[in-house]
Amino acid sequence: MSELRNRFASSTLLSDRKVTQLMGFTLLVLLIFSYFSSDIFFTPENFTSMAFQIPEVAILSIAVMLSMLTGGIDLSIVATSNLAALLAAYILTKHMSEDGEITNLWILMACLAGILLGLICGGINALLIAVLNITPILATLATLTLFNGIAIGLTNGVSISGLPEQFARIGNGTFFGVPTPFVLMVLIALLVALIINRSSLGLKIFLIGTNRKAAQYSVMGDKRVIAWTYVISGLLSSLAGLIIASRMSAASPDFGNSYILLAIVVVVLGGVNPMGGFGTVTGVVLATIVLQMVASGFNALRFNQFFYLAAQGGVLVLVMIFNVVLENRRRSKSINKSLES
Amino acid sequence: MRNETVLILAIVIFSLVIGSKSPEFFTLANLFDILRSSFVQLLFALGVLIVIISGGIDVSFPIVGIFAGYTAVVIMQKFELDGESLLIPIVLAIVIGTLLGGVNAIAIAGFGIPTLIATLGTAGIFRGLMLTLIGSSFISDIPIALDQFSTADLVKFESAAGTLVRLHVLVIPITIITILISLILSRTLFGRSVYALGGGVEPTRRLGISVKGTQTKIYLLAGALSGLAGILYVSLQRKANPYDLAGSELDIIAAVVLGGASIMGGYGTVFGTVLGVLFINLIKNNLVLLGVSSSWQRAAVGALLVIGITLQAISESRRNKRRRALSEGEVDSNE
Numbered sequence: 188m189s190e191l192r193n194r195f196a197s198s199t200l201l202s203d204r205k206v207t208q209l210m211g212f213t214l215l216v217l218l219i220f221s222y223f224s225s226d227i228f229f230t231p232e233n234f235t236s237m238a239f240q241i242p243e244v245a246i247l248s249i250a251v252m253l254s255m256l257t258g259g260i261d262l263s264i265v266a267t268s269n270l271a272a273l274l275a276a277y278i279l280t281k282h283m284s285e286d287g288e289i290t291n292l293w294i295l296m297a298c299l300a301g302i303l304l305g306l307i308c309g310g311i312n313a314l315l316i317a318v319l320n321i322t323p324i325l326a327t328l329a330t331l332t333l334f335n336g337i338a339i340g341l342t343n344g345v346s347i348s349g350l351p352e353q354f355a356r357i358g359n360g361t362f363f364g365v366p367t368p369f370v371l372m373v374l375i376a377l378l379v380a381l382i383i384n385r386s387s388l389g390l391k392i393f394l395i396g397t398n399r400k401a402a403q404y405s406v407m408g409d410k411r412v413i414a415w416t417y418v419i420s421g422l423l424s425s426l427a428g429l430i431i432a433s434r435m436s437a438a439s440p441d442f443g444n445s446y447i448l449l450a451i452v453v454v455v456l457g458g459v460n461p462m463g464g465f466g467t468v469t470g471v472v473l474a475t476i477v478l479q480m481v482a483s484g485f486n487a488l489r490f491n492q493f494f495y496l497a498a499q500g501g502v503l504v505l506v507m508i509f510n511v512v513l514e515n516r517r518r519s520k521s522i523n524k525s526l527e528s
Numbered sequence: 529m530r531n532e533t534v535l536i537l538a539i540v541i542f543s544l545v546i547g548s549k550s551p552e553f554f555t556l557a558n559l560f561d562i563l564r565s566s567f568v569q570l571l572f573a574l575g576v577l578i579v580i581i582s583g584g585i586d587v588s589f590p591i592v593g594i595f596a597g598y599t600a601v602v603i604m605q606k607f608e609l610d611g612e613s614l615l616i617p618i619v620l621a622i623v624i625g626t627l628l629g630g631v632n633a634i635a636i637a638g639f640g641i642p643t644l645i646a647t648l649g650t651a652g653i654f655r656g657l658m659l660t661l662i663g664s665s666f667i668s669d670i671p672i673a674l675d676q677f678s679t680a681d682l683v684k685f686e687s688a689a690g691t692l693v694r695l696h697v698l699v700i701p702i703t704i705i706t707i708l709i710s711l712i713l714s715r716t717l718f719g720r721s722v723y724a725l726g727g728g729v730e731p732t733r734r735l736g737i738s739v740k741g742t743q744t745k746i747y748l749l750a751g752a753l754s755g756l757a758g759i760l761y762v763s764l765q766r767k768a769n770p771y772d773l774a775g776s777e778l779d780i781i782a783a784v785v786l787g788g789a790s791i792m793g794g795y796g797t798v799f800g801t802v803l804g805v806l807f808i809n810l811i812k813n814n815l816v817l818l819g820v821s822s823s824w825q826r827a828a829v830g831a832l833l834v835i836g837i838t839l840q841a842i843s844e845s846r847r848n849k850r851r852r853a854l855s856e857g858e859v860d861s862n863e
Contacts, residue, residue, distance in 0.1 A: 204778040261642070315834070324585060324644055325791040327832040332778050336827025343823045444775070448652050451645065461642050493664070497656020503649035506639040 205458030209473045214479050220484030227487035235366065237479050239359070239434060242372035243427045245475040247446055248453040249379050250423035252471050253416045255454055256383065257395045258463025259316065259323030261420045265446045266334035266429030267308040271440065275429055276347040276438035279354055289351040297354075302425050308334055309421015313414035338440035346439030350432065357431030368430045373427065376461075379419075380468040383485055388415060394397035398462025445496065452503045453478055460510075478502075529786030531840070535803040542810060550817040557693045562809050567698050568764065570805045571757035572780045573787075574709045575750035577801045580784055581713070582746050583726040583793025584643035588632060588651035589780070590773040592751055593758030595658045596624040600759055601768040602663055604671050611671035619674075621759035622752050628654060629751015630744075637743035658770055667768040667807025705753075710798035713780040716734065718745055782833045783808045788840075808832070 211406035221229040247264050254261040278297040283289040308330065315326035362370045391412045395402040402409045432438040457474035459466030478499070485495050547553045574588055579586040603609070609616050615673040628650075635646040683695040713719035721742040724732045733739050762768045785806030789796030811832065812825050820828075 209567060315838070315841075319838060320845065321837050321841045322791050325785060325837055328778060328781060329837055331830075332782065332826060333830025333834055336824065336830040340821070340824040340827045343821070448648055451648055452652075455645065461645055486613065491660055493656045494660035495656070497653050497660065500649040500652025500654075501658060502655065503645065504635055507645060507649070508635075508639045511639050511641065 199495060206467060206470050206473065209456075209470055209477070213473055213477050213480070216480050216484070217443070220480060220487065224484065224487040228484050233483055233487070237476075237483055238366045238369045240482075241475050241479045242366075242368035243431050243434070243443070244426040244446060244449055244453060244479070245372050246375055246423050246430070247443075248450040248457070248471050248475055249376060249468060250420040250427070251419075251450045251455070252422075252459050252466050252468070253379070253383075253388050253392070253420050254323065254456050255396075255399065255459050255461055256392050256463055257333050257413050257416050258399060258453075259413065259416070260461070261312065261322065261417060262327040262447060263312060263331040263334055264309065264420065264424040264427075264450060265443050266331045266338070267421050267424040268431065269442055270308060270338050270428070271301035271305045271425035272432035272438035272442070273342060273440065274304050275349060276350055276432055279350050280347060283351045287349075287351050289353060289456035290354070294351070294354050298429055301429050302422060303435055305421045305423075305425020305428070307421070308424070309418040312421065314416040316417060317410040317414035326524050335440060342440055344440060346437050346442075348437035350436045350438075354433055355367060355436040356433075358430055358435075361510065370433065371426075371430065375423065376468050376472055379423075382419075383468070392416060393464055397458075398464075448496075448499060448503075449478065452499050455503055455510075456506050461507075531798065532800050534839070535786065535788070535807060539807050539810060542807075546814050546817050549819075553817055554722050555687065555689075555691075555693075555813060557691050558814075560693060560695045562806065562813055563699060563815060564694075564696050564764070566805050566809045567696070567702050568757050568761045569728055569780055569783065569809065570702060570706065570802065571753050571760065572776075573801050573805050574706065574798065575753035575757075576784045577787070577789055577796050577798065578709070578713070578722060578746055579643070579750050580781075580789045580791055580840060581692070581726045581793060581796040582722045583729070583806060584636065584743075584746075584817055585630070585781070585791065586647045586747075586750060587644065587777045587781075588628075588647040588654065589750060589754040589757075590776045591651045591654045591658075592625055592628045592632075593761065594770060594773040595628060595654050595662075595758070596621040596755035597758030597760075597762040598658065598667075598770045599624050599662050599767045601667055601670050601674070601762060605667070609671075612673050613671075614673040614677055617671055617674055617755065618759050621755040623755070625755015625758065626748050626752045629748045632751065633744040633747035636747060637740040644802065655774060662770075666764075666769055666770075670762060670766065672770055674759070675700065675766050677763045678766050696764075706798060706802060713798060718742065721726065722746060723794055726790075726795070728794075739753040779808060779812075780805075782829050786832060786836045790840075 213455070227233065247268065251261055275297040278300055279294065282293040282297075298392035312327055312330055315321045315330065316323050319326075358368055360367045373441050383392060391402070391407050391409070394405075395409050395412055399409065429439075431442060435442070447480060454466070454471055454473045455461060456477065457466065457472075459471065481498065482495055485498070543553070551672060552558065572593060573591055576586055587645060598615045603620055604611065604617055631653075632647055632650050635641050636643055641649075677696075680697045681694040682697040682699060683693070685693055687693050711719075713722065721732065721737045724737060725739065725742055725746075729739055732742075758773070761773065765772070781805035784796070784801050785791060785804070786807060787796070787800035788804070789800065808829060811828055815825055815828060816822055
């Protein structure tokens with residue numbers, strides 16, 4: 188009986204201390220801003236608008252999380268998402284009639300093309316990192332420059348706007364009252380959670396992140412696992428790009444440049460270990476919600492956007508310091524304990 | 529083949545290709561232009577090189593640079609300091625850059641945060657604080673000495689074709705600084721510690737080198753170089769725009785990496801970095817002469833970077849294989 192209860196407890200959210208802390212933190216942020224700005228922040232309109240903005244950051248952050256779980260990093264997420272969005276936008280504008288009508292088939296084709304491009308971008312990262320053994324930071328820095336450069340070169344730096352209304356309806360519509368992007372995000376989060384918690388690929392990802400050498404010696408095909416994380420990361424980035432394009436009804440080579448910092452802040456705040464081996468999808472989604480609330484709250488309190496940028500950097504550094512201090516204390520405690528015994 | 533040799537070959541081949549297409553490439557004016565656009569980047573690149581050799585990565589340096597440059601100009605104006613003096617703003621910027629480098633040092637050496645994450649965070653903090661607290665408006669009336677310095681030419685004459693050929697006086701101090709950094713890296717205890725640190729943190733500690741001390745010095749020095757680069761950028765542009773430079777980190781990291789510095793740490797040369805910076809500028813400045821639109825500059829840098837790191841990775845794995853084969857051969861002969 189107690190074993191059953193233990194198993195139940197370990198499968199619920201509260202079993203993870205980091206997630207519990209984050210939930211408390213989320214509530215705290217919610218209360219603070221609701222108190223200080225009840226007329227603007229604590230309104231249904233604001234929550235709806237947040238629900239439209241959260242998904243894109245959350246999906247990009249989940250992409251970063253996947254690469255971080257293996258001890259790597261993917262800096263090319265935003266460049267990939269913009270490139271995918273631009274391709275989709277190009278196809279859409281090419282095949283729409285004068286008055287903005289387009290068949291559903293072409294919308295599907297455009298989305299599929301974007302997703303395919305995302306997979307290709309992820310594949311290039313996978314090739315550089317898993318096959319050629321290039322450090323993930325460097326490889327994705329290079330592909331970030333390349334993908335972004337191709338996007339700028341193809342468009343001359345001008346954004347493609349005026350996408351067909353049917354396409355824009357996806358990103359701005361609601362599904363039983365819930366914003367469609369939010370529904371998509373929940374689906375993607377569930378799927379990724381399923382992969383990393385319930386599949387052998389997920390287990391291998393954690394093992395590689397915990398100890399790459401040991402994973403290599405156990406002949407689990409560590410290169411293939413790492414390749415998969417970057418391919419999935421590319422796929423998720425392209426999905427985020429399509430959602431952004433649909434919500435904005437436009438695609439541009441320099442949308443969301445600040446999202447790289449934001450995504451890494453989210454991932455670290457969400458309790459993912461940047462060295463690899465630990466992290467949860469729930470944590471990442473919660474962290475996105477916290478940061479979006481902070482952003483909206485700052486906005487409601489009329490702080491300027493650069494103050495929010497400083498706050499993001501501050502949160503990143505503070506959370507890292509907090510983690511390091513906590514880790515050191517735990518280690519010295521366990522050393523003391525082993526010395527005593 | 530050494531990385532520097534490959535780069536020199538690449539530069540020569542590229543120059544010949546462009547030169548054959550457009551005769552205006554092989555002029556002194558063009559060479560001096562490339563040099564002029566390389567000064568600031570080279571200073572940044574030297575700081576990045578030191579960080580990369582030590583096994584870290586810094587993405588905050590352009591923000592540190594513009595923070596230092598912009599703030600120095602703001603302080604000059606606010607306290608009505610002597611606008612005729614060139615030394616005051618430069619010293620101010622270096623001091624500010626060093627202080628910001630100190631913040632990086634605290635995060636990295638003090639708390640042991642991974643360098644990419646630490647500098648990503650501090651870059652956000654610095655940029656956010658600069659634009660909210662110090663100022664977010666463009667300053668075009670920078671101190672007179674800084675303004676005049678932008679046209680302080682060492683050599684200036686009119687070529688036969690009638691174009692003005694100018695070599696900026698900065699070529700001397702930048703050369704001196706470059707040689708100095710090279711000497712520091714190769715001849716001082718600090719420099720060798722930087723290489724040791726890049727080779728491995730634990731072995732460095734066992735050697736009796738203070739890891740934290742070395743890291744602190746690295747980020748202070750990188751901060752100082754960025755500060756200097758920032759104020760020179762302001763001077764050469766003849767305006768202080770707080771929104772500038774952000775996003776330029778990729779080009780400079782690309783130049784350092786193309787110059788052969790290993791991002792895993794432990795390897796890198798000043799000469800390679802100089803070549804890397806010149807190569808990137810050569811390509812960026814002359815893409816137009818090849819008939820390629822300038823909007824493809826970034827893609828060109830990206831493609832170069834991808835090719836560069838791929839070549840390095842392939843030669844690295846080949847070297848490893850050879851080493852393994854050699855050591856296996858030794859084992860065989862021992863038996």
